[in-house]
């Protein structure tokens with residue numbers, strides 16, 4: 272009996288041990304399996320001013336990261352978590368924050384990088400930890416979202432690849448990544464002072480356009496050789512070891528290349544073209560589009576595209592890649608680089624100049640051409656379709672105004688001035704004094720004449736919030752109008768944080784409720800995070816308010832945003848949990864964050 276009992280207890284012990292071993296093994300397997308699918312990528316970013324020469328002019332100061340301008344490219348897979356610890360080492364005592372443009376920040380609205388909205392600005396000497404997951408493959412970028420720091424050069428690329436084992440719906444052999452920007456010789460502080468002066472002083476057009484942070488001031492690589500631009504002197508052709516030398520795209524004949532193109536310009540709308548090469552557009556703002564072939568693309572600030580090109584031209588020649596200004600009367604030369612066929616180069620520092628002229632940038636004010644391009648962008652079959660009805664519609668009129676003699680931009684007559692305390696905290700913790708709690712206006716006066724300067728140019732400053740119920744379907748009709756004086760209406764690329772929207776349509780003149788919406792594209796509208804509103808026209812967007820947080824919606828022209836051209840959206844803020852202390856330890860939320868993190 273004893274023996275049997277002993278055997279039984281040994282068996283019981285064994286089975287307990289076996290159980291432990293199995294549990295331990297499965298935890299280990301889970302950890303191992305988990306680490307291959309969910310990866311945390313760590314980055315240390317130190318933001319500061321550096322002496323550089325983006326357009327070959329000596330002694331320029333740019334805002335860069337870890338000594339680099341543009342900042343380092345972040346590359347991750349869908350499902351990865353990024354942890355970027357951002358140290359503010361800006362010697363001029365400016366606070367900072369970085370926005371991850373196009374990333375949804377589902378569950379991490381405090382990591383969106385908007386000072387005064389999602390977080391406290393990061394003061395000099397402080398480190399902020401951005402932790403968020405990237406959930407959609409595509410071409411993105413990041414940039415400063417404090418003051419005019421994007422103008423100062425604070426930006427870089429963020430590329431999200433599909434999860435391992437997943438395939439893109441198109442094929443290519445290799446890829447390039449181009450981040451486009453514009454560059455002024457006046458510092459961002461000078462620009463800020465000009466924009467805030469009375470009388471108003473506009474910043475003017477940029478001195479140079481940059482491709483991956485490189486341009487050449489006041490000359491053209493193509494001048495003389497091909498007699499393309501007689502007004503500009505010919506540039507010295509910079510060799511690849513020079514800081515401002517163009518980054519040349521080296522290709523093999525008869526291959527397909529994906530070129531990722533993102534625009535982080537502060538002002539310029541651009542046209543991108545490669546001589547002799549057609550391009551097929553396959554991605555816009557991190558969403559697949561129904562592929563279409565064009566000779567060139569228009570790209571507005573805040574947008575990104577992927578195009579495919581086939582290197583099917585004479586492989587003994589090289590070809591120009593150009594960007595030029597559209598939408599505003601240009602006063603900035605094209606930026607150029609070279610598509611270098613392998614056969615045509617003797618060595619990488621001995622590049623043959625193309626023997627045909629660079630592409631001619633289309634007329635800056637040929638808006639019909641711009642609209643034709645924009646209207647070609649449709650979602651790829653199988654993309655999420657928009658809801659057929661909306662719950663909430665905002666009609667937002669943008670006007671240029673005068674407030675106390677200062678020139679500003681206003682939306683439904685309110686020019687945005689951000690509060691001291693970030694909205695995310697003040698809404699979550701119900702701190703009423705932090706901003707104006709009244710409802711902002713959801714429409715503008717029917718009688719407003721969008722074709723003339725405003726009869727009464729006065730507007731007001733404000734900081735109210737458009738609050739949506741969770742999962743409501745929101746329509747935004749952006750209505751453009753004439754500027755303060757003269758006969759002109761600017762292009763404004765509007766960018767939404769935290770969401771993609773469907774672009775339901777564009778139209779000329781004033782939006783007619785009940786009529787224009789009959790022409791909305793509900794079948795295959797593209798999903799985007801940035802869309803232009805054309806001069807004297809309207810643009811209709813639809814999105815689902817399904818991302819708890821507080822989100823900026825604004826013109827992506829940095830000077831216009833600085834002049835008040837933005838609004839604040841919020842939804843489901845009570846559902847937001849686990850806001851890190853450091854995001855809200857300022858203004859009226861400072862006390863709450865230091866004493867009470869339990870109800871967070």
Ligand SMILES: O=C1O[C@H]([C@@H](O)CO)C(O)=C1O
Nearest residue numbers: 473671754755761830831834
């Ligand atoms: O906001 C702007 O101001 C100027 C001009 O309208 C007034 O000087 C300009 O071109 C802008 O885009």
